[in-house]
Structures are given as C-alpha cells and as structure tokens.
Amino acid sequence: MKHKLVLLMMLLASGLAIGQVQFEAKVSKDKLGVNERLRVDFEMNQDGDNFNPPPFTNFTVVGGPNQAVSNSWINGKRTYSKTYSYFLAPKSRGNFTIGQAEITIDGNIYKTTPVQVEVTAAVDQPTDGENSEYIASENIHLVAEISNTNPYLNEAITVVYKLYVSPRINVSDWRQLDSPKFSDFWSQNIDIRRLQVENGTYEGEPYRFVVLRKTVLYPQKTGKLNIEPLTLNISVEVPGNRRDIFGNRFYETVDKVVAAGNRVINVKPLPQEGRPADFTGAVGKNLDLEVSTDKNALRATESLQATVKVTGQGNLKLFDLPPLTVPASMEKYEPEYIENVNTTINGMQGSIANQYTLVPQAKGKVPIPPVSFSYFDLNTQSYKTLTSEEILLDVEAAPAGSRARPGSNEAAVAQQVPAATNQFRYIKLNTSLKTVGEAPFMGSALFWTLFLSPLLFIPLVILFGKKRQAKAGDVRGNRIRKADRLARKYLSEAKKNLGDQTKFYESLERALHNYLKAKLHIQTSEMSKERIKELLESKGANAGTVADFNELLRSCEFARYTPASNVAMQQDYDKAVRVISELDKQV
Numbered sequence: 117m118k119h120k121l122v123l124l125m126m127l128l129a130s131g132l133a134i135g136q137v138q139f140e141a142k143v144s145k146d147k148l149g150v151n152e153r154l155r156v157d158f159e160m161n162q163d164g165d166n167f168n169p170p171p172f173t174n175f176t177v178v179g180g181p182n183q184a185v186s187n188s189w190i191n192g193k194r195t196y197s198k199t200y201s202y203f204l205a206p207k208s209r210g211n212f213t214i215g216q217a218e219i220t221i222d223g224n225i226y227k228t229t230p231v232q233v234e235v236t237a238a239v240d241q242p243t244d245g246e247n248s249e250y251i252a253s254e255n256i257h258l259v260a261e262i263s264n265t266n267p268y269l270n271e272a273i274t275v276v277y278k279l280y281v282s283p284r285i286n287v288s289d290w291r292q293l294d295s296p297k298f299s300d301f302w303s304q305n306i307d308i309r310r311l312q313v314e315n316g317t318y319e320g321e322p323y324r325f326v327v328l329r330k331t332v333l334y335p336q337k338t339g340k341l342n343i344e345p346l347t348l349n350i351s352v353e354v355p356g357n358r359r360d361i362f363g364n365r366f367y368e369t370v371d372k373v374v375a376a377g378n379r380v381i382n383v384k385p386l387p388q389e390g391r392p393a394d395f396t397g398a399v400g401k402n403l404d405l406e407v408s409t410d411k412n413a414l415r416a417t418e419s420l421q422a423t424v425k426v427t428g429q430g431n432l433k434l435f436d437l438p439p440l441t442v443p444a445s446m447e448k449y450e451p452e453y454i455e456n457v458n459t460t461i462n463g464m465q466g467s468i469a470n471q472y473t474l475v476p477q478a479k480g481k482v483p484i485p486p487v488s489f490s491y492f493d494l495n496t497q498s499y500k501t502l503t504s505e506e507i508l509l510d511v512e513a514a515p516a517g518s519r520a521r522p523g524s525n526e527a528a529v530a531q532q533v534p535a536a537t538n539q540f541r542y543i544k545l546n547t548s549l550k551t552v553g554e555a556p557f558m559g560s561a562l563f564w565t566l567f568l569s570p571l572l573f574i575p576l577v578i579l580f581g582k583k584r585q586a587k588a589g590d591v592r593g594n595r596i597r598k599a600d601r602l603a604r605k606y607l608s609e610a611k612k613n614l615g616d617q618t619k620f621y622e623s624l625e626r627a628l629h630n631y632l633k634a635k636l637h638i639q640t641s642e643m644s645k646e647r648i649k650e651l652l653e654s655k656g657a658n659a660g661t662v663a664d665f666n667e668l669l670r671s672c673e674f675a676r677y678t679p680a681s682n683v684a685m686q687q688d689y690d691k692a693v694r695v696i697s698e699l700d701k702q703v
Contacts (some may be wrong), residue, residue: 134623137162137221141214141228149239150206153178153250158200158217158228170215170600172204174235178249179203196315203249206235252352257318260346260376268384270334270431271494272398272463276345277376278319279328288354288369288618288680296344300337302434306330332459334431335383343379350374373528386492390499394438399490400463401432405489407504409439409474416514424451424487425469430494432457432464438489440472442520445480447475482509605628606631607692617675620685625672628665631696635703645669655703664695 137160144155154355158169167180180202186195187603206212216227256279272645281287308330328348335341353367386399410421424440426432433455442448451470476482484507493500493649521622557563612625636651645666652662671688 139226147234151238154204156202164219164221166220168218174212175204219268248354248370255285257553258374258376265381270349275331278325280323280325289351292490296349300341302334338383345375347375392490395490396436398435403428413510415512419475422472427467429465445478449473474513479513621675657702661698
C-alpha cells in the first residue's frame with residue numbers, strides 16, 4: 117500500500133510538470149490594414165527542440181525568425197522564457213487564421229492555439245512592430261508634388277518627385293521599379309544632371325530630401341484624371357541595437373519599396389463662351405504672332421520666303437498654326453515646319469513657324485492678306501485673337517526668257533536672237549599664249565633650304581642632350597617627381613569618387629594599402645598600425661609622416677560609421693597626396 121501511494125504521487129508530480137509547460141502564440145494586433153505589418157510571437161516557458169512555425173499562407177514574411185531568450189532567478193525561483201518572432205505583411209484583405217506552431221519539450225509535442233486576424237483596407241497612418249522594415253517605412257517617404265491640381269485643358273502642370281529621408285537613417289542605393297505612364301497627358305521629363313541633397317521638413321519634422329524627377333504634363337482630357345505613382349526600390353541603412361568599440365551603432369541594410377501614391381487632378385474644359393471660330397487649341401501666356409517675308413520687291417517668277425511664326429509660352433507643339441492665304445496670281449508650296457521649343461519646369465516656351473515658298477506670276481502690286489490667330493490666355497482666362505498686318509509685294513516684269521505660269525495674263529517675254537554672223541562674237545579666236553618657264557632645281561631656294569636644314573638641328577640636339585643629362589643628375593628632383601606621379605597613380609580612383617563618401621574612402625583605403633604593398637612588400641594581413649609604423653620608421657621615414665599615414669587609415673575606418681562632408685573628403689585626399697609623396701622621398 118505504501119509503494120502504491122509513492123507511485124501515485126510521482127505520477128501526479130509528473131502530470132503537474134507537464135501541465136506547467138506553456139506554449140502560446142501572441143499577435144501584436146488582431147485587426148490591421150493591408151498596408152500594416154503584423155508581429156507574431158511564439159512564446160514558451162521551457163526550452164524545446166524542433167520548432168516548426170505555421171505556413172503563413174496569406175502573409176509574406178518580411179522579418180524573422182528572431183529568437184529571444186530570458187532566464188532569471190528571483191528569490192530562488194527560476195523564470196525562463198524563449199520567443200520566436202516573425203514580422204508579416206498581409207497579401208490581401210480578409211479574415212485569416214495563423215495556424216499552429218509546434219515544439220518538442222522533454223519528448224512531448226506541444227502546439228499553439230490558432231489565432232484569427234482581420235485584414236482591412238489600407239489605413240492612413242500604419243503602425244507596426246519595432247523592426248528594421250518598420251523603421252525604414254516610417255523614416256523614408258516618396259512624395260509627388262503637383263503644381264496645379266485644377267488646370268485647364270492643355271494647361272501645363274509640373275509633377276516633382278521628392279524623396280524625403282530622416283536623419284536617423286541612410287540611403288545607400290535606389291532603383292526605379294515602376295514608372296507612371298501618363299496615358300491621358302502629353303508629358304516630357306526635365307533632365308536632372310546631378311542629384312543634390314537639400315534640407316527641409318516633412319510633416320513638421322526635419323528631413324533631408326532629393327529631387328529625383330521632374331515631369332511637365334499637358335492634360336489632353338477633361339474631368340478627373342489619375343496620375344500613376346512612381347515606385348522605387350531603396351536600400352535603407354537602419355541603425356540597430358549593436359555598437360562598435362567606439363560606441364557607434366551598427367547599421368542594418370533593408371530593401372524598402374516606396375511609392376508616391378496615386379494623385380487625381382480635375383481638368384477644366386475651356387469655356388465655350390467667346391470661343392473664336394479659328395481657335396485650334398492653343399493655350400498659353402503672352403503668345404505673339406508674326407508674319408514676315410524675306411523680300412518685298414522682286415520680279416515675276418522669282419521666289420520669296422514667307423514665314424508665319426508664333427512665339428511665347430504654352431502648348432506650342434499641340435496646336436496648328438494658322439494657314440497663309442495668297443492671291444491666285446501667286447504660286448504657294450507646302451510649308452516647312454520650324455520648331456525652336458525648350459521645355460522647362462514652367463512648360464514649353466519658344467517659337468514654332470511655317471515657312472512658305474511663294475512665286476508671283478504676274479507684274480504688279482500683290483498683297484498677302486492678314487493672318488489671324490486665336491488662343492486661350494491663361495493670364496486673363498479669356499480668348500484673344502491676334503491679327504498680322506497686310507504685306508504688299510512690288511512685283512516687276514519677269515526677266516527675258518522666263519515663262520509665266522499657265523493661265524496667267526502675262527505671255528512669255530521674248531528675247532532677240534542675234535544674227536548668225538555675230539553669234540560667236542564673244543569667243544576670242546586669236547590668242548597670245550606665253551610659254552611658262554621652269555627654273556632648275558639645283559641652286560634654287562628650295563634646294564639650299566633642304567641642304568642646310570640638317571645643320572640647324574645640330575645645336576638643338578646638343579641643347580636637348582645637356583638638359584637631359586642635367587635632369588638625370590638631379591637625383592632629388594627626380595625622386596620628388598617620381599613620388600608625385602606615384603601618389604597620383606594610387607589616388608586617381610579616390611579622386612574620381614570625391615563626393616561619394618562610401619566609394620571615396622574605400623578607394624582611399626585601397627590606395628594606401630596598395631602603396632604599402634608596393635613600397636614595403638607586405639601583405640594586407642600584416643598591415644596593423646604598429647607594424648606599419650615599425651617598418652616605415654626602420655626605413656628612415658619621419659615619425660610625423662608615419663603618424664599622418666596611420667591617421668588617414670583611421671579616417672577610412674571611421675567613415676564606415678560616421679558621415680563625412682565633401683570638405684572633409686577633399687582634405688583627406690590632399691593629405692593623402694602629400695603623405696605618399698613625402699614617404700616616397702624619405703623611404
């Protein structure tokens with residue numbers, strides 16, 4: 117009976133121990149937007165093996181698994197906790213179940229309880245767990261700034277894409293994933309030759325920003341038009357919890373996809389009231405009409421050039437120029453289109469023109485009627501009509517032998533034919549030709565020049581030889597020149613990367629190491645600062661120069677963790693040139 121009681125107590129203790137094992141799933145929220153992140157923790161109070169997470173079918177794992185262990189003793193009582201954490205991004209809206217995770221503890225398999233999560237439409241201000249992905253999303257923003265969200269049809273608007281980056285993070289690289297199509301617009305990108313970092317604010321907080329792209333749009337439809345987003349994939353350096361020996365944080369690089377978001381503009385139609393009959397869709401500011409000819413007096417059957425030109429700011433490439441009308445006695449050819457338009461941030465500006473070739477067929481005063489041109493003026497928001505002056509051409513009779521256009525009132529102008537006996541009167545039959553004499557080569561100026569020219573080179577050869585010997589004997593000067601060439605050879609790559617902190621200091625460090633390899637014949641693994649100092653001083657290098665060299669190496673190491681200005685990079689480059697040059701003279 118006593119043995120049975122002991123056995124029963126052992127079984128109860130064993131069952132109690134098994135019942136004390138806790139393994140559960142916890143979520144940061146049970147309801148989230150499709151643009152938010154969900155944190156799932158699988159927590160246990162005893163250590164186990166063979167952890168098997170659920171499949172996360174309706175989510176994308178953007179972070180994890182992260183493992184955290186806590187083990188503490190309080191008043192002689194041990195508290196243990198082990199957690200596996202995942203960061204999930206929902207793929208779509210709906211009600212989803214996070215399945216069971218499994219763990220083996222003391223030979224027994226334990227499973228978590230399934231967790232229900234509701235995913236709703238995107239929220240305005242997403243909140244997530246504290247992971248690198250979330251920190252990157254909270255500190256980087258791509259914004260599309262539109263100059264006018266309520267323009268007229270064919271009025272220029274500008275879309276400027278700015279990337280705002282918080283000082284708490286860094287951007288190491290970016291590439292374009294998707295570009296807006298602008299299907300309902302005439303569009304043209306403005307070239308940005310060099311990206312420039314500027315200081316500004318985003319939602320009241322200090323940010324740095326870069327203008328990535330500028331696009332000029334001319335809406336071609338009325339009503340609400342959608343401007344598609346620009347999407348980028350950006351490599352973001354996020355500070356972590358680890359620090360180096362100098363107390364600087366280590367950075368973790370994550371890839372973040374950011375988009376400028378869809379923008380909608382409301383395009384107003386041009387007013388019908390007061391619209392001229394000859395209006396062809398021109399919209400702009402301060403447009404001007406000019407009709408001109410290259411000559412006002414000419415003979416019949418001769419040609420002239422007439423130009424109809426519109427200048428100013430507006431949709432110059434998107435409307436037709438008014439036609440030029442001429443009298444029936446003048447022949448008109450198809451015009452040549454001439455375009456001199458420059459697209460800036462304010463839209464198109466410049467001039468467009470049609471150049472006609474005209475040929476009058478009859479003598480007299482021939483008028484070119486006035487030309488009218490109508491456009492919608494954005495300054496006054498009304499239609500304006502411009503009219504040119506009438507041009508009067510003074511056409512004289514056609515030259516002898518020319519033929520008028522069929523159907524004209526002028527007949528051909530006859531030319532008197534000379535008599536047969538005189539028809540060759542302008543050709544000279546008797547000539548007085550003289551023989552051209554050829555002087556002999558021997559004794560000529562060319563002969564003596566070629567004969568004496570080798571003698572002139574003898575003093576030059578002697579002078580060049582003396583200078584070469586003097587230069588070869590200048591040992592100190594040659595060492596200085598050689599040192600400068602060597603310094604610039606190793607530092608040429610670093611000079612090309614001035615302005616790019618990461619590439620510059622990588623090139624600078626590589627140049628310093630390559631110089632030591634060539635000079636001291638040592639490998640990179642032997643390049644400790646003490647070893648470098650010992651070798652250089654043993655070869656006669658100045659202690660101050662050696663200290664400057666090691667200080668440059670430290671600058672290259674610090675640049676991996678701390679930002680550096682362009683001025684600091686230029687100073688380090690100049691210092692490197694000087695130090696390498698001095699070392700080459702001393703060693």
